[in-house]
Amino acid sequence: MSNLLKLIQESRASVLQNWMEGIRDLSRRRGLIDERELEAQSGDVLSAIADVPADTNLSNIDLPAWQTLKELLGTLSAARAVQGFSPSETALFVLSLKQPLFELARKHWGNKANELFSEITLTNDFIDKLALYTTDSYIHGRDQVISRQQEEMLELSTPVVTLWDGIVALPLIGTLDSSRTQVVMESLLQAIVQTNSRVAIIDITGVPTVDTLVAQHLLKTITAARLMGAECILSGIRPQIAQTIVHLGINLEDVTTKAKLSDAFRLALERSGRAVVRVSKANTSAHAAKEL
Amino acid sequence: MAATVLKTETIHIKSSSDVVTARQQVRTLAIELKFSLVDQTKIVTAASELARNTLDHGGGGEMDVAVVENGIRRGLRLTFRDHGPGIADIKQALSDGFTTGGGMGLGLGGSKRLMNEFDIHSQPGAGTTITAVRWK
Amino acid sequence: MDRIPILRMGNFLLVTIQVDMHDRLALTLQDDLTNRISEVGARGVLIDISSLEIVDSFIGRTLANIASMARVLDAQTVVVGMQPAVAITLVELGMSLPGIRTALNVESGMEYLQETAEAGMEIGVYGGDSTED
Structure with a gap:
């Protein structure tokens, strides 16, 4: 069904390298994430895509086979929200995977226009769905940050x-x-x-x-x-x-x-059975004298 | 947006010790959902009032307690069903001080204040269903 | 059938409610307490509810009834140790239990009972029998 999936499995390393080229600015520009960490995350995501059975359908990301990938993206995006990435930067991480995958398809089906077109459409659709899912998870993560901050603020504002x-x-x-x-x-x-x-x-x-x-x-x-x-x-x-x-x-x-x-x-x-009384001057001086 | 049900448990309410069981079941789920102590107490108290209501006025029935999710919010939904005489005037039944059972008449109106959503369906002669939700 | 034990300390009766009470148990407590008050001629009743996780309208009403019945039998009632969450919930429920004396813990509850009992005795001593009504 998805021939591209097989291709990814075969040339995982080069896809990862191309993908990293595309997202390198993400770490460089903002300094929010370490380049090595980004590479490790990308590697994990790519493995989650490549490690599904070769006949898995790309058009439905709700299949159980994609569960690992979705969980991984969910955790990553929620973490991005906490780290301070913008929603578009978070989506871009996934969307940048399109370029290396299209490249892979072109290499393989370059002279067969029909097959190339259908593979690219399928891949495009697949990545878009993942990007939307990523954005949802990002927003979910940010909502949690906001509600936690609200709670913290409430506690701060009421000293007894x-x-x-x-x-x-x-x-x-x-x-x-x-x-x-x-x-x-x-x-x-x-x-x-x-x-x-x-x-x-x-x-x-x-x-x-x-x-x-x-x-x-x-x-x-x-x-x-x-x-x-x-x-x-x-x-x-x-x-x-x-x-x-x-x-x-x-x-x-x-x-x-x-x-x-x-x-x-x-x-x-x-x-509570107590009273405040003024201590008179005479008393204080007498007291002070005694102390001396 | 309709709420998604994640988990449901049913308790039959036939005697006053079932009211205690209902309270304990609701407490367990409220703790599981990490409701604050005050919120737990409010939900359990509402459950107690409504379960007693089911027993005393509906002649017994059952309670469904469900963990529901609506977007990022999670909540606890209590549904009480009986096949008793029903409530003729719901508005009156919800007002404080209204009682037919010799109580203080705070059961329905009071539990409504303890929950975020509250809904009564009743037909004279055909029983009553009360649904109440508290969101986190 | 289960019963909640009632302790006697001089002129006072002490009850600690520790179980999740079902309605019948609450009614039994109400009966037992009123009987004991008149049996021993108690001047005060202290009910410790610090381990109660909820007080619903039924338990609230039972407590109010006990206080009223005790008053008729010439005994003061003080309810002690209500948890904050329980108090908040009771208020939200619409029950403020206006007829009930409350105290933070057993110690201040006993203090209150002793004070009121002493005040009652003083009338007897200084005022003579004729002033009592």
Whole structure:
């Protein structure tokens, strides 16, 4: 069926050499990949093509015989996405295989126009399909990179700090959306358990707007904390936000709110049976004198 | 785009201990799919509510739990089937506080909030099928 | 049939739920607890759910019922150790269990029960019998 396949098997080394000529710039220009590594990868791909049974159909790459080749290309392309190659460079890697294969066909069927035409059409189609498959895998790989980065960014943006033994605070900064709030919620509740904190302060000084959705998320966090046995204090509500909350008809009546983080901290200390007192000058000097 | 089913398991729900089995089966698959602990808990809780619903209101039935794929997203799809009396007013059944079984009436509406997709097919007298999906 | 063991510590009853409860087991616990409260005249009930992986509406309702029944029998109930994932899910489900006292762990739960029990005693000591209602 595919006579070309047999030809590739016979002259593997020269095909690889011609292919490498075509893709050498890929490593030279960007320095993203080592030339030897590129050659090893090309060799693997070529073997995956040449090692299928000689009668395998080129027109259907979904055949089980092509599975090894597809897996190999899939891994390579996903890796290309991580290494920083562009989609066209990744596709070019596969498309460059056309030239050496056409060359091979011309050498063999140079004087038989009909056979040459049909072999070239078949090969062209085969490589195009592989290139499309490569692009799909590349995009899949890149999607995974993006979603991983998103997760990492979410984790970075929500630090929970311990203010005192048994008191944690979550200073929220930036716009809150649904997925971020979920991460915020989880890390706060997790911190409550880890630090054994009875009081948690959520400070929203750095949150530009509070809409119904954000307010609902905050309320849910506060309720969940209560179910676990901790109390939440909401602080840092700016005047505009206070207005929005009332206009939107959001009920914060069951929530302890304080204007400033410091007020919330004072309350949190009170709730845990502590108080902040000013040490008077007389006392300090007396103390200092004793020390001397 | 239609979701591709990668794996399905069926659990018969005939008694309250089958509800426990259903929860455990859903938990195993949710862990396999690497859902976060919170997401696992949400899915298992929804499964528990819906399985109890199948038992109490549908007089028993079965649950299919399937691993599905839609593009790069994977998810868990729960399908509950019973041949009970069916639900006459689905909208009412989904509203919080509506109950016919003496519960708090959070079963259906609550599980809908715990999942990403939720679909009820029911005909009075012919039973109910509820399909719920949570994507990763 | 399976039962969840109920421990007694002075005036208090302690329950640790460790199994994935089926509905009947939850109802048995509700019966057993109310019986024990009146038997021993318990002043407080502590339910540790730190090993529970889910609380659905049925278990939530059972906990609320236990708390209400205990209150009628003059005992306080405190539920301790709810896991964050469970709490988030319960809130999403629409259950905020407003009638239930919660605490982070057994230690703070016991502290709460002791405080409320002592407060109750003080009325008896200083206020005399006539002020009790």
